[in-house]
Amino acid sequence: DTGVSQNPRHKITKRGQNVTFRCDPISEHNRLYWYRQTLGQGPEFLTYFQNEAQLEKSRLLSDRFSAERPKGSFSTLEIQRTEQGDSAMYLCASSLGRATTEAFFGQGTRLTVV
Amino acid sequence: GENVEQHPSTLSVQEGDSAVIKCTYSDSASNYFPWYKQELGKRPQLIIDIRSNVGEKKDQRIAVTLNKTAKHFSLHITETQPEDSAVYFCAAMGFSGGYNKLIFGAGTRLAVHP
Numbered sequence: 029d030t031g032v033s034q035n036p037r038h039k040i041t042k043r044g045q046n047v048t049f050r051c052d053p054i055s056e057h058n059r060l061y062w063y064r065q066t067l068g069q070g071p072e073f074l075t076y077f078q079n080e081a082q083l084e085k086s087r088l089l090s091d092r093f094s095a096e097r098p099k100g101s102f103s104t105l106e107i108q109r110t111e112q113g114d115s116a117m118y119l120c121a122s123s124l125g126r127a128t129t130e131a132f133f134g135q136g137t138r139l140t141v142v
Numbered sequence: 143g144e145n146v147e148q149h150p151s152t153l154s155v156q157e158g159d160s161a162v163i164k165c166t167y168s169d170s171a172s173n174y175f176p177w178y179k180q181e182l183g184k185r186p187q188l189i190i191d192i193r194s195n196v197g198e199k200k201d202q203r204i205a206v207t208l209n210k211t212a213k214h215f216s217l218h219i220t221e222t223q224p225e226d227s228a229v230y231f232c233a234a235m236g237f238s239g240g241y242n243k244l245i246f247g248a249g250t251r252l253a254v255h256p
Contacts, residue, residue, distance in 0.1 A: 061244065070148070070231045070246035071186065084243060119185070121244075130176065131244055133185040 030054065032134035034120050040140045041110055048106045049137045053122030060103050061131060062095055063119040071119055077103060110141045144169040144236025148247030155222050156255055163250045165232035166214040174235035175208060175215045176244070181228045189230075190217070222254045 033052040041047050053060050058079045063071035074093065075085040079100040092110075097103040107114055117138050121131040145168040155161050167175075176191035192199045192206045192215065199206050203222075208215040219226055232247045 063246075068249070070146075070233075070248045073243055073245060076243055130188050130191065133178075133187070135185045 032120055032122050032132050034118075034134035034137050036137055037135065038138045038140075040142060043112060043141055044109055046106065046108045047110060047139065048104055049118055049120075049139075051103045051105070051120030051122075051134060053102070053120070054132060055101075057122035057124055057132075058100065059123045059131075060097060061121040061123075062103070062105050063121065065117040065119055065136070066115075074105075074118075107139075110139075112141045115139055115141045144172060144234055144243075144245040146232060146234050146245050146247040148232050148250055150250060151248065152251045152253070154253045154255065157222060157224060159222055161217075161219045161222055161226070161252055161254075163217045163230055163232070163252075164214060165216070165234075165247050166212075167234040167236075167245075168213065169234065169236040170210075170213065172234040172236050175206070176233050177204075177206060177217050178231045178233065178246075179228045180231065180249075186231060219252075222252075224254050224256055227252055227254045 035050045061076040062074040065071045075095050077097040080097050092108045095105045117136045119136045120134045123129045123131040148165045173194040177189050178186035179189045180186040190201050190204050190206050192208050203220050205218045229249045229251050231249045233244045235242050236245050
């Protein structure tokens with residue numbers, strides 16, 4: 029499968045624990061986005077990268093969230109001290125460098141905080 | 143920043159009828175407007191997109207129109223089929239903060255009844 033890959037697909041964690049998700053974009057794509065989706069809602073922008081540079085982080089994102097893309101390829105999203113409100117589907121998408129190109133989504137990581 | 147509103151939130155039609163979903167956006171600098179279809183448990187997938195230098199685009203049974211003056215765009219599905227049942231999201235490429243990113247609407251759940 030040469031599409032966007034996310035791991036793990038599902039994660040159940042206890043409140044207060046840290047979790048880390050990984051996204052592997054399509055190989056030639058230099059833009060990478062992270063979104064959060066809750067039931068019945070559209071994808072909510074979290075942050076995005078152009079190559080290894082993190083260009084913007086949503087103001088809705090608390091300091092418990094951090095993302096990296098160290099070599100401009102795969103990316104990780106870490107949530108520290110998880111809360112029940114963090115339960116959601118975390119989606120990654122990638123696209124070529126120009127702004128007006130299709131963003132391809134991964135299958136997402138479903139996080140459940142108990 | 144960019145804000146995208148989508149209506150209606152749910153839409154129920156009979157097979158063969160047309161369906162129209164409407165979105166408005168706030169950032170007049172936005173220049174790319176994709177539509178995604180998300181089936182239950184699957185990733186969002188692009189079905190059609192339009193750029194700001196075009197007023198209408200058609201691909202078989204689906205079409206998108208864009209009114210830049212009014213800052214709204216619409217998805218039209220003709221001759222609907224049961225397999226069109228899904229959640230549809232509109233998005234706009236906003237330029238707030240000097241960087242461009244895709245902002246999504248809240249989604250429309252379309253049900254096509256045989």
